[in-house]
Amino acid sequence: MAIELAPAIRAALVARLDEEAKAALDGGGTVLHCDVMDGHFVPNLTIGPLVVASLRKALPSTILDCHLMIENPNDFIPAFAEAGATWIAVHQEACVHLHRTLQLIESHGCKPAVVINPATPVHTLDEVLDMVHHVLVMSVNPGFGAQKFIPGALHKIKTLVEVRESLGLSFRIEVDGGVALDTVGDVVRAGAELLVAGNAVFGKGDIRENAKKLLAAARAAALTRA
Ligand code: DX5
Numbered sequence: 001m002a003i004e005l006a007p008a009i010r011a012a013l014v015a016r017l018d019e020e021a022k023a024a025l026d027g028g029g030t031v032l033h034c035d036v037m038d039g040h041f042v043p044n045l046t047i048g049p050l051v052v053a054s055l056r057k058a059l060p061s062t063i064l065d066c067h068l069m070i071e072n073p074n075d076f077i078p079a080f081a082e083a084g085a086t087w088i089a090v091h092q093e094a095c096v097h098l099h100r101t102l103q104l105i106e107s108h109g110c111k112p113a114v115v116i117n118p119a120t121p122v123h124t125l126d127e128v129l130d131m132v133h134h135v136l137v138m139s140v141n142p143g144f145g146a147q148k149f150i151p152g153a154l155h156k157i158k159t160l161v162e163v164r165e166s167l168g169l170s171f172r173i174e175v176d177g178g179v180a181l182d183t184v185g186d187v188v189r190a191g192a193e194l195l196v197a198g199n200a201v202f203g204k205g206d207i208r209e210n211a212k213k214l215l216a217a218a219r220a221a222a223l224t225r226a
């Protein structure tokens with residue numbers, strides 16, 4: 001499956017969101033990752049449907065990948081769908097009725113996805129893997145950007161590749177947290193295809209160049225994948 005870079009707009013300068021998002025897309029990003037935090041499920045606050053709607057207006061055809069780090073996600077799925085989200089990902093840990101929540105996302109015309117925290121085993125997803133567009137493996141504990149990559153995510157990515165193969169499924173595998181030039185090779189070789197990167201793209205230096213370099217490193221690693 002093709003490697004794609006998903007710049008995480010949380011790390012962009014909000015006052016110049018449109019410009020910075022476009023620079024990241026110009027550098028090869030094909031998906032914009034929107035981190036939604038509610039101050040309850042994670043100890044931080046970020047954006048809501050208003051910002052997603054505004055991005056949608058500025059970028060009518062870009063994939064908007066909404067990562068909901070919120071409690072009671074069912075209450076907000078309709079609003080994110082209405083705002084123009086393309087993909088909506090919910091945390092396994094935040095959903096009492098995960099199957100129903102994934103159905104709800106689908107019923108609103110978005111692609112459903114599920115996320116697991118570092119402490120959550122892959123096998124908790126066995127019964128929903130045939131319903132999801134992608135599985136997002138957190139490689140940091142969610143809530144903050146620029147954290148250190150947790151290597152335990154690698155074996156989870158490998159397990160997902162094996163399970164996908166053995167069940168004949170086609171969900172994609174995304175990784176989020178601490179993805180940068182020094183870690184991207186390992187995540188790609190493990191089997192991740194959708195690469196979320198906040199700090200490594202928007203942190204310092206030229207956004208377009210940062211995205212370009214990260215994607216080039218990812219594609220080079222994909223060539224060495226077993
Ligand atoms: C963490 C967020 C991540 C974060 C990634 O809670 O879900 O998407 O923005 O940022 P970096 O790439 O800086 O770790």
Ligand code: ZN
Nearest residue numbers: 035067176196
């Ligand atoms: Zn995220």
